[in-house]
Amino acid sequence: MGGRVAPVYFSLMVALAALAFMAARARAQQVSRGEALHSRPIYHGLFAACFVLLPMLAIYAIAVPLASGAIERQSLMAADPALLDDALRRGAAFREIQDLAAGRFSGRPSPAIEAGAAVFAYLSGLARWGVGALGLSVGLVGLLYALRAVTPLFRARNRFEAIVRLALLVCAGIAVLTTIGIVFSVLFETIRFFQKVSPTEFLFGTQWSPQTAIRADQGGSSGAFGILPLVAGTALISTIAIFIAGPIGLFAAIYMAEYASPRFRAWAKPVLEILAGIPTVVLGFFAALTVAPLVREFGAMLGLNVASESALAAGIVMGMMIIPFVSSLSDDVITAVPQSLRDGSLAMGATHSETIQRVVLPAALPGIVSAFMLAISRAVGETMIVVMAAGLAANLSFNPLDAVTTFTVQIKTILVGDQEFDSAKTLAAFALGFVLFFFTLTLNVIALAIVRKYREQYD
């Protein structure tokens, strides 16, 4: 029912808030002619608008879910009281009731459904008006209260500021709670997985083939859940990537921050940032169609046997992907090194490059390290490039010319298509996700700690 009542309710709410704003401001202006106000009229207006907006939002947020629950129960009761205890049929029946009430029902409805639909339509209408009337009256009460509050001594400015602070807190809370929520949702599935597969086998096993028997009599696929091949594959590709992106990104940053003319900087920086904006799926087919064949041909020239999907190809392209991270973050920290340190070094008779080596880079080192950490955690979490260029074979290998697979690729492979959510195979994806999350989290925490330490050094 929320779908149809919402537009009307919210436009009424906004209109009433606007009215409250103007009325309170006008009143404050009028009062101010007689006596000096504590707060300027606009703050009285803003305070009044908030006093309409917030209660009406609260009413909607509380009343609509309550009403929906009650309506569902009542209409199912009217159809058939037995439905309430039957989880499977209950959902289907309520969908039919809703469809019938909305006139979308195809075919001939049963009498029970018809009865339910009648109750549903009646109660829905009632709830719509009820919520609307309740919200509107609360809004009006708020409006009147706010108008009466317009007095010379009323601290509308401070009150409004408190409301703004509250709003900011709510936003911050949502961001934090989302993170916690994600962690827990992954954590619970992971715990379920570990009830089926022992953690030691998972963490230290050297075989990865996540096939489980669907039927008890099925043979030969008991499943092996050792993540070491995935750890090796992920580490190998990330290492190749950081060995490519580290030097190139860092040297590019040094050039940009220390030597480049402002004109060159002005166009080169945006170009580098475009590289950061290329969707990884595009980089992925670049890896699969251009880099991987090149690597293979080059290997063949040297007489090496290179798999058509190789860790090297994926690592090279992933390195390209993270170059902008390394260079952009390093550029920032190098630029942040105070000019006075450079002057101090130059005044000692150091050349520009000696100054960079001995003063600028050591001073920027913590920031550069954290740039590398963030780049690595990006590389570890990257999926598309590896899916397309590194293959799916879970080889426990450190040879960059072999096909390997990573955490992200396996998660994607496991979860593509129809899944049953109680098999060890599906749950393994969550356990992999959890390990991956833990790893990148650790990297990020280390990076942040380093950055914090770095900040203490100046100022």
Next chain:
Amino acid sequence: MSFASETAKALNAGDAQGAPKAASAKVAARGVNVHYGEKHALKDVFVDIPEKAVTAFIGPSGCGKSTFLRCINRMNDTISTCRVTGEITIDGKDIYDRMLDPVLLRARVGMVFQKPNPFPKSIYENVAYGPRLHGLARSKAELDEIVVRSLRRASLFEEVKDRLDDPGTGLSGGQQQRLCIARAIAVSPEVILMDEPCSALDPIATAKIEELIDELRENFTIVIVTHSMQQAARVSQRTAFFHLGSLVEEGATDQIFTNPKDRRTQDYITGRFG
């Protein structure tokens, strides 16, 4: 020839009240002009800076005194829009000669900045920076000796001798500035330029630095830019007054402060502007 240069010449000629003379000039400027892009920051400066004495540059903000100071070790070269013309010599040799490497010049002309700027390294490494750079020590023992001697000469050694490996940035402002002085003298420069070295310090730290400057005068030629006329009077033997990019008057410090020849100098030191 501009008014300012004639004044400077006249002053040098008629400066005979027993004050230290500019005769043994360590640094000499002849017709120095500095442009920052379109802006004419320094106009036709003629001045002689005597050896093993303290010369103070005073004047209101933006008068060109720091600009001129930075000409003496060619730090202005690091600013791309800056153009210097005229001639500055040290021991009679033109420092803007094409054949001269500014990097080597800066080893001979040290500089201390307005805000203490120790490197984010240990106290020891801060002082050892220059000697390492220029290969002044052949062994660790020799380097240790240079570091200790420089810290002593900057009268900082007693305060930091037990924590030479602590970061230089952890010292107090006054200690940091003395560390920067130790860093500068570690390469045994001939001239030390100080750009308002006490402007970021409290009075007690300032007094220490001033005392130190007086001691360093025995071995180094010191040029100090200062906003404080009292400081110029306390530490310097000669004073030059800059105004609007010109050198207005230069002479023995006593004479400048008791008997200025130029109206503008008198107005400035009596606090009528600036």
